[in-house]
Amino acid sequence: MTAELPLSASPFDRAAHRRSDATWLADAWERARVVLVSPQSLVPTASGRLATRGAADAPDGPRRFLGLVDDLPYFAVTAEPDSEGWVSLREFGARADDLEAGLVVCAVALQQWHHRHTHCPRCGAATVETQAGWTRTCTADGSQHFPRTDPAVIMLVHDGGDRALLGRGHEWGEGRFSTLAGFVEPGESLEAAVAREVFEETGVRVSDIRYVASQPWPFPASLMVGFAARLVGDPAISLDPVEMAEAGWFDRDQIARAARWTDERQPPDPDATLRGISPRLSISRYLVDEWLGGRL
Ligand SMILES: [Zn+2]
Numbered sequence: 001m002t003a004e005l006p007l008s009a010s011p012f013d014r015a016a017h018r019r020s021d022a023t024w025l026a027d028a029w030e031r032a033r034v035v036l037v038s039p040q041s042l043v044p045t046a047s048g049r050l051a052t053r054g055a056a057d058a059p060d061g062p063r064r065f066l067g068l069v070d071d072l073p074y075f076a077v078t079a080e081p082d083s084e085g086w087v088s089l090r091e092f093g094a095r096a097d098d099l100e101a102g103l104v105v106c107a108v109a110l111q112q113w114h115h116r117h118t119h120c121p122r123c124g125a126a127t128v129e130t131q132a133g134w135t136r137t138c139t140a141d142g143s144q145h146f147p148r149t150d151p152a153v154i155m156l157v158h159d160g161g162d163r164a165l166l167g168r169g170h171e172w173g174e175g176r177f178s179t180l181a182g183f184v185e186p187g188e189s190l191e192a193a194v195a196r197e198v199f200e201e202t203g204v205r206v207s208d209i210r211y212v213a214s215q216p217w218p219f220p221a222s223l224m225v226g227f228a229a230r231l232v233g234d235p236a237i238s239l240d241p242v243e244m245a246e247a248g249w250f251d252r253d254q255i256a257r258a259a260r261w262t263d264e265r266q267p268p269d270p271d272a273t274l275r276g277i278s279p280r281l282s283i284s285r286y287l288v289d290e291w292l293g294g295r296l
Contacts, residue, residue: 006281007089007105008215009098012074014067019132025065028073034058035066036079037107039115041218042086050092050100051085064110064133066103076107076133078114089218094281109218110134113147116220121145148221153193154181155227156287156296157206159235164255164291166274167201167247175268175275177250177258179284181224194227202247203238206231212290215283226283228296250274256292259285 018024033052036044036059044051052074059079066074089108093101110133117136120127125140136145156179157165166177182197184190191209198206206229215224237247250258250273258277261268268275278284290296 005213005215005283005286006096007093007101007217008213008283010102010106010216011098012067012069012102015065016134019065019134025063025132028065029055029063029075031055032073032075035074035076035103035107037076037104037111038079038081038086039111041108041111042081042088043092043104043107044081044083045085045087045092048095050096050104062114062129062133064107064129066106069099074103076103076110078111090281094279105216105218109149109216109221110147112218112220117145117148149216149223150221151184151190151193152181152217152222152224153184153190153197153227154179154224154283154287155194155198155206155209155229156212156291157198157204157229157231158291158296159231159249162251163235163249164252164288165198165202165204165231165237165247165249166255166277167244169243170245172245173276175272176277177246177248177274178278179287180247181284184225190225190227194229198229201240201243203240204231204235205233210296212287212296213283215286217283224283226287228287228291248273252292255288259288259292 032055034055035052058077061077064076066076089104120138122143123141125138127136127138130137167180168177180198180201184193194209195206198204208230210228212226212228214226217224235249239247254274258274262276277288
């Protein structure tokens with residue numbers, strides 16, 4: 001476990017064996033803390049902390065059992081935002097502690113899945129929530145369906161020396177770069193996905209592909225699996241213009257400077273090619289910082 005990577009600690013007991021125990025769940029609900037999550041995946045905060053409720057003050061709706069913290073049960077319930085202080089996981093995750101982040105990531109992941117899986121992929125009939133929010137069951141054929149987690153790889157590609165390969169997506173501002181990333185395809189290993197995505201996006205070949213850390217990113221259902229990979233052969237970039245607007249090799253000084261501009265919200269040097277990188281919440285940034293610190 002990588003405790004210093006935001007959103008990755010998951011510091012509660014999911015107690016999965018309780019999900020089918022209706023008697024236990026009913027009792028647990030009475031003494032539970034309830035995490036509200038809106039259909040847009042916003043969560044309520046108060047004074048910068050996650051605002052949970054007692055069961056008596058929770059809205060009606062399916063009760064999703066998140067797990068236990070010591071002996072205290074936590075549930076998630078969908079609710080419309082009713083006052084100020086509702087924020088996105090992106091906004092809240094950066095300042096949440098590990099427990100808050102773990103609860104919110106889980107609640108948002110379930111909310112996103114339920115929201116998108118209202119009908120049976122086999123027969124098209126409606127499905128309903130079962131197993132305390134951890135399955136959906138078809139009302140026509142009884143088939144059970146489980147929450148999705150779609151693996152994506154994200155990789156810090158370096159040249160074995162002082163430079164790393166970063167790219168800029170079309171939707172990002174000028175000067176803002178990040179590590180390369182992409183979805184794992186059916187029938188593909190994680191390592192093969194790293195090598196394929198790097199080659200497709202930049203024409204660069206890599207080897208020495210090593211796992212570093214992972215981070216759940218429930219928009220809607222990604223698990224970001226982070227790697228380091230080393231250039232082999234020619235560093236010349238052959239860009240895929242559909243996937244990327246720009247890519248380049250940047251040295252440690254350039255990247256460290258862009259990290260400072262990003263963190264301190266300072267105006268960057270307008271002449272610099274690299275002016276901003278991913279914020280600290282992200283696994284992309286974690287990989288960059290590990291590399292800058294000489295740990296990859
Ligand atoms: Zn069905």
